[in-house]
Amino acid sequence: MLCQGMERLPEGGEWRYELKLDGFRAVGRKAGRTAQLWSRNQKNFARRFPTIVKGLGGLPDDTVVDGEVVALDEHGRPSFDLLQGLGTGEPCIVLYAFDLLMLRGWDVRDWTLEERRGELREVVRNLSDTIRYSETFEVPLPELEGAVREHRLEGIVAKRAGSLYRTGERCHDWLKWRANRGQEFVIGGYIPNGSVVDSLLVGYYNGREFMYAASVRAGLPSEFRRVLLPHFEQLQIARCPFVNLPERTEGRWGEGLTAAKMAACRWLAPFLVARIEFLEWTSENRLRHPRFVGFRSDQHARDIVREEAVG
Helix, strand or coil, X not given: CEEEECCCCCCCXXXXXXXXXXXXXXXXXXXXXXXXXXXXXXXXXXXXXXXXHHHHCCCCCCEXXXXXEEEECCCCCECXXXXXXXXXXXXXXXXXXXXXXXXXXXXXXXXXXXXXXXXXXXXXXXXXXXXXXXXXXXXXXXHHHHHHXXXXXXXXXXXXXXXXXXXXXXXXXXXXXXXCCEEEEEEEEEEEECCEEEEEEEEEEECCEEEEEEEECECCCHHHHHHHHHHHHCCEECCCCCCCCCECXXXXXXXCCEHHHHCCCEEEEEEEEEEEECCEECCCCCEECCEEEEECCCCCHHHCCCHHHHC
């Protein structure tokens, strides 16, 4: 089940609030006596996060939980850099479980949110500390938003009380709000500079159309730029995948990708997903001051839409 992105979350007694954690969405499963961990797009996370798989071994047989794999820094805050191995120190890797899909062989997706999470709390209580329960915060929304910003957390998820679990759907029963401006985008090309990648060309899907959003240079470490180039060269395609290029002018901020500038571009099949932070959307529907945060191997490219456009 997927969340709708919102600029503002609704308030009222029908909504339950949880923290939006900066990690990898994952499904944990105990099939018979074997524990498994899979990403949203069916990638096996078992080798990457063996301590979590070991913790899932304590689940009842034939039980499935939904959650977020998170790396915690020395202050206990989620760190996406640490999760990707880009930071320093030894992170604490945990799975925050927030929903229950199957319990002891019974499909519980048609139970209410409260019923599923009540059983989930009891299940997680008997597991190791690598599997944790994602708490509900029963405080006024403005107060929770302030705490999220103060502690530099990613955001808040609002879930409608009494709602069912709708596998694969993005509906208004689950809503998400980010404290910072940013979301996932799909990489559709790049601009090389000698032996390195100078910038990434990113976009999002609007129905079947793949829309260009920005050229991203900030946030790419120098060594990372060099390592990326040979991988990108193997993924190149001949034609530009963005339907809204070239741009007629360079635009207000001088970053428009005109036909002349496109001569330096190299195009990629749009399936690599990256997290991008930015200051704002411009009037030309482009990102202002975008910054690369990291790749997202846990998300499908075709699920990536402009979040403000779906609220």
